Amino acid sequence: MKAGTAWLLDAPIYVFRAWFGMPDNWRDTDGRSLNAVIGFSSTILTLLEKIAPEEPFLAAFDESLGTNYRNEIYSNYKISRALPDPELIFQFDVCKKILSELGISSFSGRRYEADDYIATLSEFYRRADYNVRVITRDKDLSQLISGNDCVCFDPISGKETNEATFKKEALIAPSQVPDFIGLVGDPVDDIPGVPGIGKKTAATLLCKHGSLEGIEEYLNTGGKFEIRGGDRVGRLLNENWDKALMSRELARLNKAIPNINIERKTARSGANYKRVEHLLSGWNAPESILIRCNRLAMKFA
Numbered sequence: 001m002k003a004g005t006a007w008l009l010d011a012p013i014y015v016f017r018a019w020f021g022m023p024d025n026w027r028d029t030d031g032r033s034l035n036a037v038i039g040f041s042s043t044i045l046t047l048l049e050k051i052a053p054e055e056p057f058l059a060a061f062d063e064s065l066g067t068n069y070r071n072e073i074y075s076n077y078k079i080s081r082a083l084p085d086p087e088l089i090f091q092f093d094v095c096k097k098i099l100s101e102l103g104i105s106s107f108s109g110r111r112y113e114a115d116d117y118i119a120t121l122s123e124f125y126r127r128a129d130y131n132v133r134v135i136t137r138d139k140d141l142s143q144l145i146s147g148n149d150c151v152c153f154d155p156i157s158g159k160e161t162n163e164a165t166f167k168k169e170a171l172i173a174p175s176q177v178p179d180f181i182g183l184v185g186d187p188v189d190d191i192p193g194v195p196g197i198g199k200k201t202a203a204t205l206l207c208k209h210g211s212l213e214g215i216e217e218y219l220n221t222g223g224k225f226e227i228r229g230g231d232r233v234g235r236l237l238n239e240n241w242d243k244a245l246m247s248r249e250l251a252r253l254n255k256a257i258p259n260i261n262i263e264r265k266t267a268r269s270g271a272n273y274k275r276v277e278h279l280l281s282g283w284n285a286p287e288s289i290l291i292r293c294n295r296l297a298m299k300f301a
Contacts, residue, residue, distance in 0.1 A: 002129055002130060002131050002149075003128060003129045003130050004054070004055055004056075004130055004131070005055050005130060005131040005132070005133055006055065006056040006057075006058070006121070006122075006125035006130045006131070006132050006133070007047070007051055007055060007056065007057040007058075007133050007135060008058055008059075008060070008118045008121050008122060008125075008132060008133070008134050008135065009044075009047075009057070009058065009059040009060065009104075009135045009136075010060065010114060010115070010118060010134065010135060010136035010137075010138055010141060011040075011059045011060060011061050011095065011099075011106070011114065012061060012062050012092075012114055013136060013137050013138050014039075014040055014043050014135075014137075014156075015036050015040050015088075015091065015092055015095050016036075017039065017137075017156070018035060018036040018037075018038070018039025018040045018042075018043070019035065019036035019039075019088055019091065021039065022035040022036065022038060022039040023035060026038050026283050026284060026285065027283075028283060032087065032090055033087055033091070034091065034094065034283050035091075036088065036091040036092075036095065037091050037094045037095055037098065037283070038280070038283065038285050038286070038289070040095045040098070041095075041098050041276070041280060041285070041289060042286075042288075042289050042292075043155055043156070044098070044099065044102065044104075045289060045292045045293055045296065046155060046292065047135065047155055048102065048296055049292065049295070049296065049299075053271070053300050056125065056130070057103075057104050058104065058105050058106070058107065058121055059099055059104055059105070059106045059107070060106065060107045060108065060114035060115075060117035060118050060121070061092065061096065061106055061107070061108040061114055062108065062113055062114045063108045063109060063110055064108075064109065064110050064111060064112060064113050065078060065081055065083060066078075066083075067110040067111065068110075068111060068112065068113055069111050069112065069254075070113075070250050073246060073249055073250060074191075074246060074250055076190050077189065077190055077191070077250055078189050078190055079190050080190055081190075098276060098279070101271070101272050101275050101276045101279070102271050102272075102273070102276060103270050103271035103272075107121070107260065109257075112254060112257050115138070115140055115141055115253050116253055116254040116255075116257055117257060117260075118134060118136075118141060118144070118253075119141075119144055119253035119254060119255045120254065120255055120256060120257040120260065120262075121262060122134065122144050122150060122255070123255040123256070124262050126146075126149065126150060131148075131149055131150070132144075132149065132150040132151075133151060133152075133153045133160075134150065134151070134152045134153065135152075135153055135154070135155060136152055136153075136154065137154045137156065137157075139177075140177075140186075140251070140253070141253075142161065142166055142170070142174050142177055143174050143175065143177035143178060143251075143252075143253060144174070144253070145161060145162065145163050145166050145174035146163060146174065147162065147163050148162045148163070151163075170203070171203040171207065172203050172206050172207065176206050176210075176211065177251065178248045178249075178251040178252040178253075179206055179211050179212050179248055180199075180202050180203065180206060181193065181247060181248065181250075181251035182194075182212055182244045182245065182247040182248030182251060183197045183201075183202035183205065183206075183212075183244055183247075184197055184198065184199050184202045185247055186247075186251065189250070191247045191250050191251060192243050192246075192247055193243065193244065193247045194236055194237060194240040194243060194244050194247075195236065195240060195243075196232070196233075196236045197233065197236060197237070201227065201233060204227055205225070205227075205233075212244055212245065212248060215237065216241070219234060219237060219238065271300065273293055273294070273296045273297035273300070274297050276293055277290055277293040277294055277297065280293060
């Protein structure tokens with residue numbers, strides 16, 4: 001029997017969603033916008049109504065744009081990404097404050113991304129015999145999915161993705177995601193991949209050969225790819241193999257971030273729902289959010 005369920009929040013993606021999707025109707029006493037804070041708080045309070053207070057709930061944020069260890073591997077990693085707007089940085093800080101008031105610890109750092117912290121936390125809890133629910137809309141985290149023990153869950157759509165669902169939709173296994181990105185690249189993160197290799201071809205190659213190592217072994221023994229344009233594919237791979245290996249390394253999540261004390265941050269305690277309700281009320285948050293917060297205060301009093 002499992003020890004319980006650990007919930008790991010990919011916080012940035014939901015802050016960004018609220019920042020771009022919520023109207024600019026809320027401001028603090030200094031006139032600073034709070035639309036992302038309001039939308040993010042609504043999402044978190046909805047989640048908390050489903051999660052038992054004894055279940056670990058931790059969050060991860062990004063602070064590593066331009067300073068991530070991946071930039072040492074490839075200097076152009078995420079080079080097209082602009083630094084966040086100062087107003088958005090302010091709202092990120094307020095979102096962290098909201099989580100803290102709700103008893104939810106956050107992890108972030110200048111060397112590792114939010115995804116790496118989630119991967120490390122996932123590994124910790126899986127070894128402690130917990131089920132893991134990764135709260136995200138980000139495809140990069142799908143490489144953590146394992147059976148029904150570690151799944152991705154998006155509270156906005158209500159969709160939960162386990163290993164069987166992922167394989168049916170992506171035509172590859174979750175563990176093959178880094179190899180897949182190694183082949184096709186990821187323009188969002190400026191990961192080059194192998195020019196000319198598309199998603200269908202990459203999935204076909206991985207289904208047959210398992211990994212980049214399997215593909216390389218096949219190439220080295222003089223194998224010919226029995227797919228449309230197979231000769232061209234072989235040539236592209238041979239010419240860009242170093243790019244494929246580097247791109248996989250960029251896509252692979254770090255599951256062993258050093259020197260973070262997870263044990264001291266696992267217990268969700270000290271949640272102050274009344275304080276959060278007071279903050280949200282002072283910002284004229286929608287009544288539905290205040291009611292949700294009050295309901296949680298009464299439920300866990």
